[in-house]
Every structure is written in structure tokens, then in C-alpha cells.
Amino acid sequence: MDDKLLIASRVAQELRPGTLVNLGIGLPTLVASLVPRDAQIFFQSENGIIGMQSVPEHGLEDDDLTDAGGRPISALPGAATFDSAMSFGLIRGGHLDVTVLGGLQVDRNGRLANWMVPGKMVPGMGGAMDLVTGARRVIVAMTHTAKGEHKIVDSCTLPLTSTRCVDLVVTELAVLQPTPEGMLLKELAPGVSIEQVQTATGTPLIVPPHVPTMSVA
Amino acid sequence: MSKTLKAADAVARIPDGAVLMIGGFMGVGTPHRLIDELVRQRKQGLTVIANDTARPGVGIGKLITARLVRKVIASHIGTNPETQAQMIAGDIEVELVPQGTLAERVRAGGFGLGAVVTPTGVGTVVAEGKRTIEIDGRVFLLELPLRADYALVNARQADHIGNLAYALTARNFNPLIAMAADVVLAEPQEIVPVGVIPPDAVMTPSVVVTHIIARESAHG
Numbered sequence: 001m002d003d004k005l006l007i008a009s010r011v012a013q014e015l016r017p018g019t020l021v022n023l024g025i026g027l028p029t030l031v032a033s034l035v036p037r038d039a040q041i042f043f044q045s046e047n048g049i050i051g052m053q054s055v056p057e058h059g060l061e062d063d064d065l066t067d068a069g070g071r072p073i074s075a076l077p078g079a080a081t082f083d084s085a086m087s088f089g090l091i092r093g094g095h096l097d098v099t100v101l102g103g104l105q106v107d108r109n110g111r112l113a114n115w116m117v118p119g120k121m122v123p124g125m126g127g128a129m130d131l132v133t134g135a136r137r138v139i140v141a142m143t144h145t146a147k148g149e150h151k152i153v154d155s156c157t158l159p160l161t162s163t164r165c166v167d168l169v170v171t172e173l174a175v176l177q178p179t180p181e182g183m184l185l186k187e188l189a190p191g192v193s194i195e196q197v198q199t200a201t202g203t204p205l206i207v208p209p210h211v212p213t214m215s216v217a
Numbered sequence: 218m219s220k221t222l223k224a225a226d227a228v229a230r231i232p233d234g235a236v237l238m239i240g241g242f243m244g245v246g247t248p249h250r251l252i253d254e255l256v257r258q259r260k261q262g263l264t265v266i267a268n269d270t271a272r273p274g275v276g277i278g279k280l281i282t283a284r285l286v287r288k289v290i291a292s293h294i295g296t297n298p299e300t301q302a303q304m305i306a307g308d309i310e311v312e313l314v315p316q317g318t319l320a321e322r323v324r325a326g327g328f329g330l331g332a333v334v335t336p337t338g339v340g341t342v343v344a345e346g347k348r349t350i351e352i353d354g355r356v357f358l359l360e361l362p363l364r365a366d367y368a369l370v371n372a373r374q375a376d377h378i379g380n381l382a383y384a385l386t387a388r389n390f391n392p393l394i395a396m397a398a399d400v401v402l403a404e405p406q407e408i409v410p411v412g413v414i415p416p417d418a419v420m421t422p423s424v425v426v427t428h429i430i431a432r433e434s435a436h437g
Binding site: 081133134 | 232242243244245246268269271272291292293294295296301304309315316317319320323324333335336338339340341342343373383384385386387388389390391392393420437
């Protein structure tokens with residue numbers, strides 16, 4: 001299975017019926033297509049909608065109905081639209097159950113850096129700082145390393161997105177849970193060894209006696 | 218007295234160096250005719266307060282491409298390489314603000330509040346040089362209100378006195394900026410008689426709208 005699809009499939013299992021979920025641009029967006037259609041999960045797009053659904057049939061797009069990347073979407077029956085203050089009131093006010101975001105670095109306790117590389121890439125934080133600060137549960141979906149460099153590290157060298165620690169990290173190698181004591185290894189991807197994950201990780205893993213294998217559809 | 222103005226006449230009143238709030242999210246809900254007039258009349262040295270600078274050639278991206286912008290206050294410029302290039306060259310000053318904080322700073326400016334007190338950005342580079350406040354053991358960042366000389370608002374409908382209703386995700390920052398500027402220019406997709414927008418459906422009341430941008434007649 002393709003790495004990104006593997007990550008997105010595992011993240012999709014974390015989403016519960018009846019919850020409000022916000023997906024970041026890129027890899028996290030894949031998750032929406034892997035959730036059963038009858039799962040009753042409400043996806044929020046921070047540009048102002050709850051109940052977004054996949055791209056409409058060509059020719060049925062509405063210029064005023066888009067996702068946060070400006071791409072056409074459709075709306076489920078029961079969808080709601082609102083302004084940006086309401087959208088971020090939902091996010092910051094504790095009404096958002098889960099956010100799934102990409103990451104550049106995560107430290108051993110779960111502090112996330114995902115919005116800039118000084119001197120190289122300064123896109124802006126968009127909604128990421130509000131999402132990490134306000135969502136009830138933050139899941140980071142990212143590749144385990146970047147061009148051989150560690151992304152899961154003792155301490156982030158890139159500017160933080162928030163001081164709030166994320167709840168779960170899902171990569172193509174493992175599922176990890178940051179704790180105050182360090183990074184706990186929760187699951188291994190099929191065919192991956194504990195040693196492989198440790199080599200690809202820039203902080204000592206806490207390894208329980210039994211580490212189950214990720215179940216991916 | 219009619220509030221209606223042609224786009225060209227409304228933009229002619231905007232001086233060089235003006236501070237503009239512009240609605241839209243990646244160009245969706247952006248008043249495109251007003252943007253085109255700003256470019257055509259080459260208004261210089263603008264400060265733009267908006268969610269993003271869209272893409273080159275799209276929405277606010279047209280102002281960037283035409284090099285009319287001196288300063289941008291936005292949450293995201295990553296989709297427009299021209300904004301980033303002009304920032305690196307020192308031609309544009311960019312202040313990046315978390316999106317929820319930007320919405321609330323605009324809201325505070327329009328709602329008469331002295332500050333926004335938010336947990337977002339605490340302990341990050343966003344907090345540098347800003348005051349923090351501890352309330353019940355939790356630390357918050359004190360962010361200041363934003364106001365503008367002009368708000369350039371896109372709406373789905375305006376009635377003849379300027380009540381506004383917005384469409385779907387084109388609403389975004391529009392109702393917020395409509396409260397936070399000295400002069401509010403509303404560019405509706407459709408102008409309807411008073412009463413067509415039911416009171417419950419009015420999202421911005423007419424009293425805050427200075428001018429309605431006239432439709433270009435299809436009949437010459």
C-alpha cells in the first residue's frame with residue numbers, strides 16, 4: 001500500500017460517528033475519502049462549512065461552495081455555512097472533536113511545528129495555530145522522516161505551532177503517542193520492526209512489552 | 218438618497234496608500250469588479266487586510282501581481298509565490314496572523330472592543346512583543362483590534378437600501394469587515410428590491426453599508 005494511503009487509512013479508524021472533524025490540506029484530506037459514507041462524521045472546512053462532501057460532478061460546481069484550498073466541494077443534507085468568526089469559534093471554543101494535520105516536526109512530548117521553515121518557506125499558519133490550540137483531539141498524519149532527516153525529535157528546531165501537545169502521531173512506520181515521559185510506540189505498520197522505527201526516530205521510544213500491528217483495510 | 222455607485226466611481230474615491238479590508242478566501246467571496254478597478258486605476262501603496270492573497274491572477278492576487286500592495290496582514294500567503302517573492306525582496310511587508318485571531322481582531326475593530334484575549338499563539342513566535350494575561354491560571358495573548366479606511370465586501374444579494382445576504386462559503390470574512398471600516402463598499406452579485414431579503418436572512422444590516430456597487434447593465 002502507498003505510504004500516504006496507509007497513513008490516511010489508519011487515521012480514518014480514529015474518527016467516531018457523530019463527531020465534528022477538521023482535515024488539513026494535503027495528506028489529511030485523503031482521510032475523508034476513506035471514511036464510510038454512512039459514518040455520520042461531519043467534516044468542517046475552516047472557510048465556513050460543516051458538512052462538506054467530495055467534489056461535485058463536473059458541471060455542477062458552485063463558485064461559492066469551496067474548501068479551504070478554494071476547490072469546489074458539495075454539501076451534505078444538514079450542512080451549515082457560517083462566517084470566519086463562527087468557524088474559529090467552533091475550533092477554539094472546544095466544539096471541534098478532532099483535527100488531523102500534517103507535521104514538519106513533533107517533539108518527544110508532542111509539541112508540533114508545521115507552519116514555517118525560517119529562510120526557506122514562510123506560507124503562514126492559516127488556521128493551524130487555532131486548530132492545535134482548540135481542538136479536543138489533535139492527530140498528526142505525516143511521513144516518518146523527510147529526505148532521511150528525523151521529524152520526530154527530542155526538541156523541535158522549527159517554530160512551534162502551539163505549546164499544546166498533540167494526542168497521536170500516525171506515520172507509514174508506526175502509531176505513536178507522545179507522553180510527558182516521551183514518545184510511546186503504540187503500533188507498528190505491517191512488516192516494520194521496532195528497530196526500524198527507532199532508527200527513523202530522533203528520540204528514544206518507550207516500547208511496551210507487546211506492540212500490536214496496525215490494522216489497515 | 219441612492220447609495221448606488223459605479224465600481225469605477227467608488228474606486229476613484231480611494232486614495233493611494235489606503236488601508237483596505239477585502240473579503241474572500243482564496244478568491245471565493247472576493248469583490249472581483251472592485252479589485253479589477255483598483256488595478257485599472259493603479260491605486261498604489263495599499264495596505265490589504267484579508268485572509269490570504271489567493272493565487273497569482275486570482276482575486277487579491279491581481280493586486281499583488283500589479284505591485285500595488287505595500288503591506289499585507291493575512292493568515293496565509295503560501296498559495297501565492299509572488300507575495301512571497303515580493304516579501305523576500307523587501308517590497309511588501311507581511312504580518313502573518315493566525316486565522317481565528319485575524320477574524321476576531323477584525324470583529325473587535327468593528328464591534329467596539331479594545332482587544333482580543335486568545336489562547337492561540339501563546340508560546341510561539343506570534344506572541345513576540347505582545348502582552349499576555351493570566352485568567353484562572355490559563356495564559357492568553359492580548360491581540361489588538363484592526364480597522365480599515367475601506368471595506369470591500371462581496372455579497373450574494375443587496376437590497377436597494379444595502380441590506381446584505383451572503384452565499385455559502387463566500388461569506389467568510391465579509392460580514393466581519395463590513396463592520397470594521399470607515400467606508401463600506403458592497404459589491405453584490407444581485408440587487409433586489411427592499412423586502413426580497415427577509416429580515417431573518419439579512420446578515421449585514423444596511424446601516425453599515427456606505428455604497429452598493431451598481432450592476433453593469435447588460436443593455437448598454
